[in-house]
Amino acid sequence: NAGVTQTPKFRILKIGQSMTLQCTQDMNHNYMYWYRQDPGMGLKLIYYSVGAGITDKGEVPNGYNVSRSTTEDFPLRLELAAPSQTSVYFCASRTSGGTYEQYFGPGTRLTVT
């Protein structure tokens, strides 16, 4: 199992550009999450999904959109990138029920200039 994979690893965007961060998991997990991590601030939840076709906002959703058409994939879309979106983005997944621990991908480091 590859676990949770994310692409790209690094990206530099200009203000106003758009991009999609990809996240795929091969563990057949129903629950998937997107977080951003800023220095000294901990991880903040952007969006989450409880299964294909079902998504909801987290703590900091403004400027982002998600979709979940399959169990495996949970892409995060940035529209009209702003410097405030410079951060490291992590995708995570977990199984339904059980012990609730989430498994994280390696992250995407995004810089908006």
Add this chain to the structure above:
Amino acid sequence: EDQVTQSPEALRLQEGESSSLNCSYTVSGLRGLFWYRQDPGKGPEFLFTLYSAGEEKEKERLKATLTKKESFLHITAPKPEDSATYLCAVHNRGAGGTSYGKLTFGQGTILTVHP
């Protein structure tokens, strides 16, 4: 609103010098408290889940404990390879049990172990 505060922000130890990291939390209904390890440039790696006050879990040189207000991560005789950022997170039970597993994270403790 759930809150998680970790202390200290940074901790420097000599190899073999045991110590503890603290995670204080405020949550209306705790379903679980999680400890993660994060190496530079990588995603968080799951270490432990604690569910109720008095529970303890161990893994190699790490032991996690839980009370009703805080959790400790005890590091016994640390080695340089234990250097990392340690993150604490809580899972709120949510109204009617519908929290969907959302976690609230602390800001982390950066541990450096010198040889």
